[in-house]
Amino acid sequence: MKTSVSRRELFRFVTAGAAGVAIGTLGGRRIPVALGAPVVPPASPPGAPHAPAPAHAAGSVGEVNPKRAAIDPMRYLTHFDWGKETRLPGGRTLREYKLVATDREVEVAPGVLFPAWTYNGQVPGPTLRAREGDRLRIHFINAGSHPHNIHFHGFHAAGMDGIEPIETGKSFVYEFDAEPFGLHLYHCHVMPLARHIAKGLYGAFIIDPKEGRPPVDREFVMVMHGLDIDFDDENDFYAVNGIPFHYQNHPITIKAGEKVRVYLVNILEFDLLNSFHLHANFFHYYPTGTSLTPSEYTDTVIQGQAQRGILEFSYKYPGLYMFHAHVTEFTELGWTGLFKVEEA
Numbered sequence: 001m002k003t004s005v006s007r008r009e010l011f012r013f014v015t016a017g018a019a020g021v022a023i024g025t026l027g028g029r030r031i032p033v034a035l036g037a038p039v040v041p042p043a044s045p046p047g048a049p050h051a052p053a054p055a056h057a058a059g060s061v062g063e064v065n066p067k068r069a070a071i072d073p074m075r076y077l078t079h080f081d082w083g084k085e086t087r088l089p090g091g092r093t094l095r096e097y098k099l100v101a102t103d104r105e106v107e108v109a110p111g112v113l114f115p116a117w118t119y120n121g122q123v124p125g126p127t128l129r130a131r132e133g134d135r136l137r138i139h140f141i142n143a144g145s146h147p148h149n150i151h152f153h154g155f156h157a158a159g160m161d162g163i164e165p166i167e168t169g170k171s172f173v174y175e176f177d178a179e180p181f182g183l184h185l186y187h188c189h190v191m192p193l194a195r196h197i198a199k200g201l202y203g204a205f206i207i208d209p210k211e212g213r214p215p216v217d218r219e220f221v222m223v224m225h226g227l228d229i230d231f232d233d234e235n236d237f238y239a240v241n242g243i244p245f246h247y248q249n250h251p252i253t254i255k256a257g258e259k260v261r262v263y264l265v266n267i268l269e270f271d272l273l274n275s276f277h278l279h280a281n282f283f284h285y286y287p288t289g290t291s292l293t294p295s296e297y298t299d300t301v302i303q304g305q306a307q308r309g310i311l312e313f314s315y316k317y318p319g320l321y322m323f324h325a326h327v328t329e330f331t332e333l334g335w336t337g338l339f340k341v342e343e344a
């Protein structure tokens, strides 16, 4: 199905810098899409060395209704689901999680509704976290309208690989040991796979080393993804953590000198590559998080679909600093944000 407003036309609206109203066809209904008004970020502190995004920056008009949003991006950033923790005979930790696939219409940009398929009602799904060697038991219930499942990245037996579709109304228990340590992900693996992923069935899956990682002051999860709201196999918006432009409109506050760790996952469908660029800074990069020694010290990293890695950095100077895809089109269609660095 083709929308009456093509992706390129949306792109023009966004970059025009003047308020515009487009009419998009979403799920067979025509819905007004307000795009393109200037977004003025909060003023930076006096003497901030890095100016805020210019007034002609791309952005969305207004805010997504939090009640209809796919997630609360601020809560999602720092929320880890460690599951229900008990002890197995012998003393090993058992963690049990519950993931329910549901159909849910969510608002992904102001006035833009997207008929998502979700884990636990949110896109991305909850960030599951465990420690290397824990036993994991994931109770999956398919309450959606299509067959779904959960394919975890990591070690497990063939029967736990999550490629068998679980029919509507059925459930399945995935069980395996948490290994290897690193930053992984989970997603639905029912055909057509691209559609099941693009509709929203994915999340981050973190396995900490037995001894943990060196302590930091802040830990954030960022899942990079697209939103194909008219199902033409092209993304109409790009985002980290559910809502385009969210962290541009609501900068992530940190303090100068604080050690920051970002768990970065790319699950973007339809486009081959995604990227993350940090302004006015460099980060140590741990591909897949499977080593405690960084492999690179850089300010930009490229990830294909399902690639992921851990970034560690701190800011020296207060001010507003952009982070975004180093693909201009992705940035202008939503994949951009700001760190607001305050005095230590």
Ligand SMILES: [Cu+2]
Pocket: 147, 148, 149, 188, 189, 190, 196, 201
């Ligand atoms: Cu699915």
